[in-house]
Amino acid sequence: MTDGEALKVVGPLTSYEISQFAAQVRSVFDLKPDTPVKMAEFLELVFQHVLPDCHIEVEPDEEMPGVDGATLIGSPVIKFRATTYDDLRREDPEARFTAAHEIGHALLHSTRPLYHASRSAYVKETDPEWQADQFAAAFLMPEAAFRRCGTAGEAMQLFKCADHHVRDRATALNHRFGGIQLELNLFPLSTKKEERDHSRPS
Amino acid sequence: MAANLPLGNELRKIRQDAGLLLGDLADRLNVSASFLSQVENGKKRIPDGFIGRLTGALNLSPQQQRNLERAAAHSAKTFEIRLGNEASVNDRQLAHVLSAHFARLTPASKKKIMEIVTGEHDD
Numbered sequence: 001m002t003d004g005e006a007l008k009v010v011g012p013l014t015s016y017e018i019s020q021f022a023a024q025v026r027s028v029f030d031l032k033p034d035t036p037v038k039m040a041e042f043l044e045l046v047f048q049h050v051l052p053d054c055h056i057e058v059e060p061d062e063e064m065p066g067v068d069g070a071t072l073i074g075s076p077v078i079k080f081r082a083t084t085y086d087d088l089r090r091e092d093p094e095a096r097f098t099a100a101h102e103i104g105h106a107l108l109h110s111t112r113p114l115y116h117a118s119r120s121a122y123v124k125e126t127d128p129e130w131q132a133d134q135f136a137a138a139f140l141m142p143e144a145a146f147r148r149c150g151t152a153g154e155a156m157q158l159f160k161c162a163d164h165h166v167r168d169r170a171t172a173l174n175h176r177f178g179g180i181q182l183e184l185n186l187f188p189l190s191t192k193k194e195e196r197d198h199s200r201p202s
Numbered sequence: 203m204a205a206n207l208p209l210g211n212e213l214r215k216i217r218q219d220a221g222l223l224l225g226d227l228a229d230r231l232n233v234s235a236s237f238l239s240q241v242e243n244g245k246k247r248i249p250d251g252f253i254g255r256l257t258g259a260l261n262l263s264p265q266q267q268r269n270l271e272r273a274a275a276h277s278a279k280t281f282e283i284r285l286g287n288e289a290s291v292n293d294r295q296l297a298h299v300l301s302a303h304f305a306r307l308t309p310a311s312k313k314k315i316m317e318i319v320t321g322e323h324d325d
Binding site for chain 1: 214218221223224225234235236238239240242243
């Protein structure tokens with residue numbers, strides 16, 4: 001897209017509003033905040049109960065070059081390229097985020113009008129991609145449970161999310177991990193010194 | 203393109219009722235998830251013997267199998283009449299006449315043929 005082309009925009013939503021909405025969605029499905037959602041099962045077997053017309057399609061990789069997932073506007077069909085779908089079944093963090101992102105599109109945008117705006121008038125709160133990312137992060141990493149994580153690694157493990165998504169979520173929530181302190185506690189200097197001493201040739 | 207949708211919808215319903223992901227059923231059928239997805243979404247023609255494989259893979263009841271076969275019939279746009287090597291000239295002629303003149307048959311004629319073939323009568 002060149003600078004002169006129009007942007008696709010939707011009605012504005014703040015990060016807080018999207019977070020609240022994602023929490024409501026989790027609540028509707030009775031998803032526990034500190035348990036990672038099994039995204040493939042959720043998408044194919046559970047989500048349809050809220051959007052009965054919603055189903056997923058898996059396309060051969062060559063039919064979706066460079067695209068991991070897509071949601072059709074006007075009918076909530078979520079498409080995945082075959083490789084992404086296989087990754088999703090293996091609970092790959094990036095594929096899980098893609099799936100949550102597409103769920104965000106299906107819930108937030110499949111029935112809302114899409115407008116075109118000048119590229120120079122970019123406002124992130126009206127960008128459907130930004131909104132879907134915010135939804136995915138909030139859906140996969142509920143705020144309260146996220147704040148209880150001492151390190152980014154702990155959050156990555158708990159929510160099965162990639163490092164950069166965890167760090168983006170921390171930034172969005174203005175949350176600082178106590179990672180450095182904890183890492184020092186895990187490897188106290190005295191222990192390291194003893195290890196060094198023991199490893200010295202006698 | 204939505205040629206196979208009745209079959210696809212029926213298949214998706216049976217699969218989801220069984221708690222299976224697309225990939226799970228694809229594994230059981232030894233096909234790719236994208237192939238099965240395209241069958242479900244009416245983008246791929248149903249291969250020969252596919253309903254039988256589905257029946258085995260999903261352990262379908264006779265009623266479920268009949269529903270799938272009916273849905274497959276409603277989905278298909280073309281049908282093949284397979285003639286064995288021993289097919290007589292009359293057999294070949296009948297197959298040809300049926301395929302060539304099917305569109306011109308009246309509803310009453312089609313009903314009569316259906317009754318002859320299936321042995322089912324409305325009365």
